[in-house]
Amino acid sequence: QQQVKQSPQSLIVQKGGISIINCAYENTAFDYFPWYQQFPGKGPALLIAIRPDVSEKKEGRFTISFNKSAKQFSLHIMDSQPGDSATYFCAASARRGKLIFGQGTELSVKP
Amino acid sequence: DTGVSQDPRHKITKRGQNVTFRCDPISEHNRLYWYRQTLGQGPEFLTYFQNEAQLEKSRLLSDRFSAERPKGSFSTLEIQRTEQGDSAMYLCASSLVLRRGLSLRSGNTIYFGEGSWLTVV
Numbered sequence: 001q002q003q004v005k006q007s008p009q010s011l012i013v014q015k016g017g018i019s020i021i022n023c024a025y026e027n028t029a030f031d032y033f034p035w036y037q038q039f040p041g042k043g044p045a046l047l048i049a050i051r052p053d054v055s056e057k058k059e060g061r062f063t064i065s066f067n068k069s070a071k072q073f074s075l076h077i078m079d080s081q082p083g084d085s086a087t088y089f090c091a092a093s094a095r096r097g098k099l100i101f102g103q104g105t106e107l108s109v110k111p
Numbered sequence: 112d113t114g115v116s117q118d119p120r121h122k123i124t125k126r127g128q129n130v131t132f133r134c135d136p137i138s139e140h141n142r143l144y145w146y147r148q149t150l151g152q153g154p155e156f157l158t159y160f161q162n163e164a165q166l167e168k169s170r171l172l173s174d175r176f177s178a179e180r181p182k183g184s185f186s187t188l189e190i191q192r193t194e195q196g197d198s199a200m201y202l203c204a205s206s207l208v209l210r211r212g213l214s215l216r217s218g219n220t221i222y223f224g225e226g227s228w229l230t231v232v
Contacts, residue, residue: 043223089153101153
């Protein structure tokens with residue numbers, strides 16, 4: 001019940017395309033859903049986050065879509081660029097507690 | 112840069128030796144987390160502190176692992192009698208959690224350090 005399941009494991013997208021990464025959770029106590037971006041050899045960096053009282057949040061080219069009833073949320077990267085090539089992790093936490101991470105998606109944006 | 116700082120960044124040690132990692136959180140952050148990450152996996156929670164109190168420990172944290180946060184500032188993670196399976200990146204993170212009744216617009220934003228790579232040979 002504490003797990004966050006992420007898919008796909010890897011993703012190849014052409015430059016300018018849309019990258020979509022999906023996550024699902026079971027624990028209904030989760031109330032905070034961030035996405036982190038991680039480059040090789042670096043720590044995860046917060047990209048964007050959402051709370052379950054909204055269905056969508058957009059920041060620049062990055063959008064989180066949240067479906068509370070389905071217990072799913074996704075990250076959309078519009079106009080994907082080679083510089084977006086990294087590993088993306090979804091995560092969830094309850095009551096400002098620890099983050100539970102998904103397994104990660106390795107994104108490769110081809111020029 | 113006033114982000115989360117970890118030291119050392121890389122450590123190679125022989126099996127059976129003890130190692131210690133240090134983490135300096137963002138100034139004024141009252142919560143500090145330790146995670147472990149292996150190649151191709153997401154970070155796994157180990158333990159966290161609220162100020163100097165260790166509030167939760169994962170079952171992943173065996174008896175060979177100990178973490179401290181004296182005076183609620185920096186933290187150390189010690190691994191005794193290292194094993195090859197301990198090879199991983201150890202991530203430290205911090206956040207500011209306000210008292211109940213107050214809100215923080217940024218929510219539970221958790222900031223990670225660059226990690227400390229451990230290789231046990």
